[in-house]
Amino acid sequence: MEKETQVQEKRYVGPKEIFLYGVANGGQVFGYNIVSMQLSFFFTMVFGIPSAAVAVMVFVLGIWDAFNDPIMGGLIDRTRTRYGKLRPWLLIVPIPLSITTILLFSGPVILQDVKTTAIKIVYMYISYIIWEFFYTIGDVPFWGLSAAISPSTRDRTNAITSARFISGIIGGLASPLLSVMIDLSNNGVIGWDLKEVFCFMGILAGAMILLLFSLAGTKCRERVVQSEERPNLFQSFANMFKNRPLLMIILSNVLGTVTRIADVFNTYFYIFVLDLASYSIIIGIPGTITGFLGYGLVPILKRKFSNRQIIALCTFSKAAISVIVFLIGMNYYDKAAVVVPLLMLQGAVNSLFTSVTMVVPTEMIGDTVDYMEWKTGKRNEGTNFAVLTFVSKLTGSLSTSLSAAILPLIGIIVPSDGTDPYLNGAGVNTSFWLWGLITAIPPVIGLVQLIPYIFYDLQGKKLEKIHSDMRIRREELAQSATARAGKEGEE
Numbered sequence: 001m002e003k004e005t006q007v008q009e010k011r012y013v014g015p016k017e018i019f020l021y022g023v024a025n026g027g028q029v030f031g032y033n034i035v036s037m038q039l040s041f042f043f044t045m046v047f048g049i050p051s052a053a054v055a056v057m058v059f060v061l062g063i064w065d066a067f068n069d070p071i072m073g074g075l076i077d078r079t080r081t082r083y084g085k086l087r088p089w090l091l092i093v094p095i096p097l098s099i100t101t102i103l104l105f106s107g108p109v110i111l112q113d114v115k116t117t118a119i120k121i122v123y124m125y126i127s128y129i130i131w132e133f134f135y136t137i138g139d140v141p142f143w144g145l146s147a148a149i150s151p152s153t154r155d156r157t158n159a160i161t162s163a164r165f166i167s168g169i170i171g172g173l174a175s176p177l178l179s180v181m182i183d184l185s186n187n188g189v190i191g192w193d194l195k196e197v198f199c200f201m202g203i204l205a206g207a208m209i210l211l212l213f214s215l216a217g218t219k220c221r222e223r224v225v226q227s228e229e230r231p232n233l234f235q236s237f238a239n240m241f242k243n244r245p246l247l248m249i250i251l252s253n254v255l256g257t258v259t260r261i262a263d264v265f266n267t268y269f270y271i272f273v274l275d276l277a278s279y280s281i282i283i284g285i286p287g288t289i290t291g292f293l294g295y296g297l298v299p300i301l302k303r304k305f306s307n308r309q310i311i312a313l314c315t316f317s318k319a320a321i322s323v324i325v326f327l328i329g330m331n332y333y334d335k336a337a338v339v340v341p342l343l344m345l346q347g348a349v350n351s352l353f354t355s356v357t358m359v360v361p362t363e364m365i366g367d368t369v370d371y372m373e374w375k376t377g378k379r380n381e382g383t384n385f386a387v388l389t390f391v392s393k394l395t396g397s398l399s400t401s402l403s404a405a406i407l408p409l410i411g412i413i414v415p416s417d418g419t420d421p422y423l424n425g426a427g428v429n430t431s432f433w434l435w436g437l438i439t440a441i442p443p444v445i446g447l448v449q450l451i452p453y454i455f456y457d458l459q460g461k462k463l464e465k466i467h468s469d470m471r472i473r474r475e476e477l478a479q480s481a482t483a484r485a486g487k488e489g490e491e
Contacts, residue, residue: 027212
């Protein structure tokens with residue numbers, strides 16, 4: 001078994017800061033989960049925009065992100081202030097991100113008397129582009145901070161685990177809360193239509209960002225010593241393309257895009273097949289529990305396996321349980337008494353392993369930062385984590401775009417006149433296809449994401465040597481900076 005060598009390291013970050021870093025991520029993820037899981041449903045069924053227009057918009061913005069995110073990362077890498085290079089951005093972004101989140105989900109209310117589809121499409125483009133812009137400004141330095149918060153790999157793992165764990169609690173409330181609100185609206189209990197429901201959720205998400213996400217800038221610190229030299233944008237991009245381990249992680253994430261479409265089709269399945277969106281709450285209960293347990297698996301698995309092996313184990317396990325669930329329920333997919341327990345089982349297993357894969361690849365991005373610093377003397381948290389943010393948004397955009405394109409193919413029609421979507425069952429079994437799309441199809445096709453990891457070699461003795469060399473180099477850099485400051489003080 002190849003496994004990561006455990007090296008005794010000095011610890012730099014206390015439990016309070018680790019906890020607040022996680023709470024900050026929870027405030028960010030609450031709104032992000034609504035966007036990533038409900039964007040297609042929101043724009044088509046609530047805003048009344050044709051699915052083809054949504055697919056095109058998401059694809060176009062995915063291309064824009066290919067340029068926007070790395071540029072943002074390069075600007076962050078050039079930042080030098082007394083607060084560090086990451087925290088200044090985290091101090092600035094919560095207010096505009098909060099406002100744009102509210103505006104994004106308020107569109108149907110603001111334009112409730114507008115019948116022209118073209119105006120709705122224009123609002124969709126403008127609001128989503130601005131939201132994406134400010135989300136990038138916040139997300140890139142936030143995850144860059146996970147590598148700069150401490151030179152200790154164990155501190156970094158704890159910070160990432162805290163962020164994923166706590167965001168799973170806080171951010172995980174978004175989807176079930178929205179599902180309850182949708183059912184209360186559809187049954188006339190609260191007197192709100194879906195437009196007002198999503199507007200309320202946008203306001204709530206904006207408040208979360210303002211109150212919680214801001215903690216990353218105000219309560220967390222950067223501790224890794226940085227070079228005083230500012231890299232130019234071209235140099236940052238060039239280093240990124242020389243970083244083979246990073247490129248393998250990127251390629252794997254892109255190939256795994258299809259695994260995310262299950263989240264998009266869940267809502268359609270609950271509404272069109274089971275006739276109750278709130279089933280998502282019941283189905284999600286076991287996964288909520290096992291998801292938390294999964295974070296406890298991380299240190300156990302890391303003692304026995306390499307990061308690469310952990311990812312393979314988790315990916316195969318999720319594909320296997322999804323196929324089993326699909327086969328058992330393929331003749332009973334419209335029977336809630338059968339499919340609800342099956343989806344609870346699938347959710348429990350998937351959440352267990354997803355928690356692990358939420359931590360390990362992010363930690364590996366931090367290792368790629370150390371790797372390039374070891375090779376070039378330059379740290380590129382901004383660029384490397386901008387790529388992580390870009391790939392996350394790209395895969396989310398591609399999955400949303402792909403899902404919107406699939407809708408008419410499986411018999412879900414979104415009229416261009418803004419009226420409610422409906423099922424067109426002629427020649428296609430929509431319910432069966434929805435069952436396959438929330439179970440076996442995405443994870444089985446997604447196994448191709450493991451191929452790039454065959455060529456990922458940043459592990460074992462090589463990684464141990466990099467960490468050892470960098471500890472020595474940073475101590476020398478810190479001593480040099482202290483000596484230089486002393487001489488300047490004498491003068």
